[in-house]
């Protein structure tokens with residue numbers, strides 16, 4: 402698959418086969434994901450993989466703010482990546498002041514870039530993903546025992562896709578792009 406095909410064929414996947422994604426493959430995915438750009442190359446994103454059915458069940462029931470759609474998706478997965486980031490770094494200059502009016506929002510931005518790079522890396526290996534933002538991040542932090550200096554940005558459910566993904570539409574280029 403070339404780069405364009407990779408970008409155009411990634412879809413959010415919410416149905417998975419029973420095949421488990423091995424820890425070896427997950428490490429290969431992180432090996433690619435880690436090349437995501439980040440503020441001052443701080444590389445604040447962290448990937449906590451959960452494949453223990455008891456912990457998955459707790460996240461499905463306690464970690465999605467009662468959003469049943471996400472509960473149902475998690476119930477169909479064999480694994481979740483808790484995408485977290487190290488707090489208090491991105492957005493800062495060498496003298497510890499913020500580099501822009503967005504202040505520390507750049508840490509969420511970094512986590513977003515890392516998430517997409519993770520999803521594309523997974524897709525390149527035939528692994529489907531969905532990023533989830535409707536989550537109870539503090540509850541999840543507690544469930545997975547996240548270090549105090551990190552916070553949860555998103556969940557990424559993953560697995561080998563079952564069936565064809567849902568088609569999603571996109572706006573026209575003329576609605577998205579402006580030229581001055």
Ligand SMILES: Cc1cc2nc3c(=O)[nH]c(=O)nc-3n(C[C@H](O)[C@H](O)[C@H](O)COP(=O)(O)O)c2cc1C
Pocket residue numbers: 411412413414470471474531532533534535536567569
């Ligand atoms: C920041 C963010 C949060 C999202 N949260 C959820 C979610 O909580 N549950 C879900 O099923 N999909 C979630 N999605 C997936 C989007 O619904 C999906 O990317 C969008 O509909 C486009 O579909 P596609 O990824 O198949 O192209 C989220 C995506 C992003 C980027």
